[in-house]
Amino acid sequence: MAVPTSELQKINPSSIIELFELELFANIHGTAFTYRFHAGTNALTTNGNIVWATNTYTALPIEVEGFEYNAESGSLPRPTIRVANLLGSITAILLSVNQTTPGNDLTGAKLTRIRTLVRYIDGANFTGGTNPYGTPDTSAKLPDEIYYIARKVAENRDAVEFEAAASFDLAGVRAPKRQCSANLCPWVYKGSECGYAGTKYFDENDKAVASSASDVCGKRLSSCQARFGATAELPFGAFPGIGAFNG
Numbered sequence: 001m002a003v004p005t006s007e008l009q010k011i012n013p014s015s016i017i018e019l020f021e022l023e024l025f026a027n028i029h030g031t032a033f034t035y036r037f038h039a040g041t042n043a044l045t046t047n048g049n050i051v052w053a054t055n056t057y058t059a060l061p062i063e064v065e066g067f068e069y070n071a072e073s074g075s076l077p078r079p080t081i082r083v084a085n086l087l088g089s090i091t092a093i094l095l096s097v098n099q100t101t102p103g104n105d106l107t108g109a110k111l112t113r114i115r116t117l118v119r120y121i122d123g124a125n126f127t128g129g130t131n132p133y134g135t136p137d138t139s140a141k142l143p144d145e146i147y148y149i150a151r152k153v154a155e156n157r158d159a160v161e162f163e164a165a166a167s168f169d170l171a172g173v174r175a176p177k178r179q180c181s182a183n184l185c186p187w188v189y190k191g192s193e194c195g196y197a198g199t200k201y202f203d204e205n206d207k208a209v210a211s212s213a214s215d216v217c218g219k220r221l222s223s224c225q226a227r228f229g230a231t232a233e234l235p236f237g238a239f240p241g242i243g244a245f246n247g
Contacts (some may be wrong), residue, residue, distance in 0.1 A: 025109040030100025105152035116141040189217040
């Protein structure tokens with residue numbers, strides 16, 4: 001991904017284009033579908049849609065705020081998204097989702113904020129199919145900002161408002177996702193993470209045994225060292241704080 005720094009530093013850079021993607025998941029919302037939209041217009045005034053990376057982003061009145069990070073408090077952004085409910089279009093999406101998962105209100109849907117410049121968008125946005133401002137480049141954009149819908153704040157016939165949050169800032173999500181213990185391996189013995197396929201067998205106290213039937217991993221660092229060797233590369237992530245290597 002190439003951030004267009006040189007273009008942004010110009011005295012008169014081309015306009016910033018802000019795009020949004022809202023991705024629904026089958027296991028949460030009953031359907032896997034991505035809605036693409038933006039709040040502005042483009043050079044083709046027939047419908048105001050924007051084409052980026054061959055995908056069409058529908059023009060839709062939208063207001064967003066709260067993407068800024070607070071360095072003083074260290075709190076994570078919780079952006080607010082207000083979308084015009086033209087002809088009840090957003091309500092229709094909510095009703096469809098609620099038929100599968102009652103009360104969901106798009107909670108857990110992935111919201112991606114994409115920002116690029118006019119000079120990098122597809123030629124399909126302009127008359128004649130050529131971008132007059134520069135060369136289209138789908139990699140020339142600011143880093144994507146990814147959030148998840150945390151809750152529906154308000155809904156009426158004029159607009160629907162949502163609050164979004166980072167994936168680990170959602171209710172009920174704990175970080176880290178797994179507990180880290182300095183001398184307790186979390187991997188399944190001989191599983192894909194463990195990777196041990198040797199013929200050295202030990203019991204739970206790391207004492208050598210004759211057959212695989214008596215082979216039991218003690219889940220300790222010494223258990224790994226007995227099988228892989230004292231200076232061998234250990235399974236990555238097996239012992240947090242020790243690293244991938246011992247020796």
